[in-house]
Amino acid sequence: MEPTIKVALLGFGTVGSGVYQMLTENKSKITQKKQVDFEICKILVGNRTKHQAAIEKGVPITTDFSEILNDPTIQIVVEVMGSAETAREYIIHSLEAGKHVVTANKDALALYGDELTRVAKENNKNLFFEASVAGGIPIIRALTDSFIADSIQEVSGIINGTTNFIISRMSEEGESYEQALALAQEKGFAEADPTGDVEGLDAARKLIILVKLAFGYRMKLDDFPVSGITQLKQHDFDAAKHYGFTLKLIGSAKQLEEGFTARVGMYLVPLAHPLAMVKNEYNGVFVKGEAIGETMFYGPGAGSLPTANSVVADILAISDRIKWQQTESFLPLVSNDYSWHQAGTLVTDALVRVGDQEAVASLVSQKLNGEVSKYGADYMYLSNITEQQLEELEANERVEAIYRKL
Ligand SMILES: NC(=O)C1=CN([C@@H]2O[C@H](COP(=O)(O)OP(=O)(O)OC[C@H]3O[C@@H](n4cnc5c(N)ncnc54)[C@H](OP(=O)(O)O)[C@@H]3O)[C@@H](O)[C@H]2O)C=CC1
Numbered sequence: 001m002e003p004t005i006k007v008a009l010l011g012f013g014t015v016g017s018g019v020y021q022m023l024t025e026n027k028s029k030i031t032q033k034k035q036v037d038f039e040i041c042k043i044l045v046g047n048r049t050k051h052q053a054a055i056e057k058g059v060p061i062t063t064d065f066s067e068i069l070n071d072p073t074i075q076i077v078v079e080v081m082g083s084a085e086t087a088r089e090y091i092i093h094s095l096e097a098g099k100h101v102v103t104a105n106k107d108a109l110a111l112y113g114d115e116l117t118r119v120a121k122e123n124n125k126n127l128f129f130e131a132s133v134a135g136g137i138p139i140i141r142a143l144t145d146s147f148i149a150d151s152i153q154e155v156s157g158i159i160n161g162t163t164n165f166i167i168s169r170m171s172e173e174g175e176s177y178e179q180a181l182a183l184a185q186e187k188g189f190a191e192a193d194p195t196g197d198v199e200g201l202d203a204a205r206k207l208i209i210l211v212k213l214a215f216g217y218r219m220k221l222d223d224f225p226v227s228g229i230t231q232l233k234q235h236d237f238d239a240a241k242h243y244g245f246t247l248k249l250i251g252s253a254k255q256l257e258e259g260f261t262a263r264v265g266m267y268l269v270p271l272a273h274p275l276a277m278v279k280n281e282y283n284g285v286f287v288k289g290e291a292i293g294e295t296m297f298y299g300p301g302a303g304s305l306p307t308a309n310s311v312v313a314d315i316l317a318i319s320d321r322i323k324w325q326q327t328e329s330f331l332p333l334v335s336n337d338y339s340w341h342q343a344g345t346l347v348t349d350a351l352v353r354v355g356d357q358e359a360v361a362s363l364v365s366q367k368l369n370g371e372v373s374k375y376g377a378d379y380m381y382l383s384n385i386t387e388q389q390l391e392e393l394e395a396n397e398r399v400e401a402i403y404r405k406l
């Protein structure tokens with residue numbers, strides 16, 4: 001008879017239902033491989049009536065968190081509810097009650113990662129979060145295990161599935177922004193409130209986590225520039241293509257000689273760059289290290305089962321630690337206090353969209369160091385322009401959008 005590990009889920013939406021499905025449908029395979037049996041004994045939801053059909057099938061739904069907290073037989077709590085504040089509270093209570101925690105919640109980790117790590121450490125419990133960045137791609141394990149001895153120079157990625165899905169549908173299917181967003185919501189890729197997706201905040205939260213793991217820097221949301229896809233126009237893709245690029249929402253962090261730089265925004269990605277091939281809800285994370293050189297991680301960045309796969313992998317990793325009675329917590333988010341500053345003197349190329357031809361002419365005649373090429377009535381491509389000049393352009397009310405070269 002295999003030992004049984006009792007698990008509770010906080011949330012039974014897109015991700016929670018996927019975790020339930022994987023742990024129940026693959027039960028015998030997991031037990032055979034891991035020599036451990038899992039029982040999902042409680043699932044917390046907000047609205048019981050929404051889950052009537054599941055309850056009738058015997059799914060152990062509750063709306064009372066204390067039933068989970070006060071059950072000493074539950075060893076692992078899986079937080080897949082979303083939101084930062086309630087999740088933070090429930091994660092802390094669970095760790096303090098002696099339970100290990102798995103979470104997919106980048107909002108809570110980006111805001112409260114230090115605090116949650118400290119509480120986990122104080123209670124000798126594990127806090128795992130593979131699904132919090134790039135859904136089904138095991139990028140957290142790669143950064144915490146595989147690259148631990150290397151010096152990372154760059155982490156740049158398409159780390160939001162919803163926006164990449166919208167961008168792909170707009171550029172390849174000619175769909176409108178609204179149509180594509182509605183479909184992404186229907187498929188369960190978007191957050192409950194998709195504002196964070198389309199305004200780049202979800203990607204920014206994920207970049208905060210990646211930067212902590214890759215470079216050791218602690219960033220906050222207002223420390224670096226963040227923009228999303230809301231300014232995007234269909235015609236921007238044609239202008240980008242004219243210069244040999246596609247447009248992607250990228251979270252990018254680079255350690256350069258000039259300093260450190262981090263940004264989330266729409267970038268011009270050369271058509272031959274591996275990130276240019278990443279389409280729909282798929283994510284790609286490009287990691288460059290001193291020893292490893294260039295590597296690229298690719299896979300589904302959102303969706304029920306791909307994300308559930310990462311969550312279940314964390315549950316299994318914790319069950320190994322329980323089985324081997326490892327008392328030292330695994331805490332990859334553990335804090336260090338490396339300070340950092342945004343490098344200001346970078347030189348790059350950029351595609352700029354302006355309101356009308358007169359505005360183009362006036363901007364082009366301004367003293368710019370680099371070369372300027374015009375495309376149609378509304379675009380100009382600037383070569384060798386400094387970050388400072390781009391920031392000045394950004395402040396000009398005639399400028400509608402600026403797309404930097406990755
Ligand atoms: N969707 C995806 O592809 C991915 C999501 N994530 C993250 O995973 C988490 C879950 O996402 P997702 O499954 O899409 O979200 P959903 O909105 O689909 O599901 C959320 C679930 O949590 C429950 N819930 C929410 N708030 C509370 C509360 N205060 N008390 C009790 N139950 C609550 C909801 O209850 P009810 O059903 O009653 O409404 C629902 O069952 C989020 O942090 C998200 O960012 C990470 C990677 C990918």
Ligand SMILES: N[C@@H](CC=O)C(=O)O
Nearest residue numbers: 160161162189190191
């Ligand atoms: N809304 C997110 C879900 C996964 O993190 C996304 O679209 O990437």
